[in-house]
Amino acid sequence: MTQDSSKLVNNVRRPLAIESLPGSDWLLPFERNKNPQLPLQPAEHASTAMAAAPLPTVGDTLSPEEKASALARLNQSEVSSCQKCPLHQTRNHVVFGEGDPAAGLVFVGEGPGADEDATGKPFVGRAGELLTNMIHAMGLDRQQVFICNILKCRPPGNRNPAPEEVRACWNYLIRQLEIIRPRVIVTLGNPATQNLLQTQVGITKLRGNWQQLPDIGKGLAGILVMPTFHPSYILRRYTPEIRGKAWFDLQAVTQELGLTIPKKI
């Protein structure tokens, strides 16, 4: 942990007006969509700028090629045909996750929704568009991070994952994280946060404060975790306060990773 991040641990943050923060307009995709004068993908210039700068990971034992191959093997030989819990009966696609197998930053949500189940890709649809914009706001592309969920199959009706489903699917997430070994994990919402941090404390209290992964897998103990709101929640409560808090959390991550937030265009 850097000196800066250690100051952030257990630091209670003040919510700021999102409009006052640099880069914050990237988090207003649906307001932008109403204005044809404004670009829908405003951070494309930033993506290009950051493309040559891979994010650092911790304790790497595998090369990027070995990580890619290990993840592909896990997906093809186990996850894609998994029937370990009843969710396999109602799924259309398994949603393994996608992105850079050697990413320094991993986003973890709770489970696929209808759009994800239909496409087999994580975080598509409206919540996915918002997450994409959040990632762009940090000066990154989706391809530079890894995005996945605790559950790889959709819980019917987008309900929260049941404990037995999480237990059945848990090992897949842990093995993904053991292979990738990111420097920072951003947990999106309560189920991802509480399960990964092994706590009953809610997202409202945890978000904005650096946490560390408990010893839940080989080489994973101590990895920095920034809990923040799930994009679906942000869409449901699309207020300046909620967006400002989420943006504040992401800014702490960019600071930890040494990223430069793109300037407004």
Ligand code: SF4
């Ligand atoms: S949710 Fe996980 S454990 Fe359940 S069937 Fe899908 S991949 Fe298997």
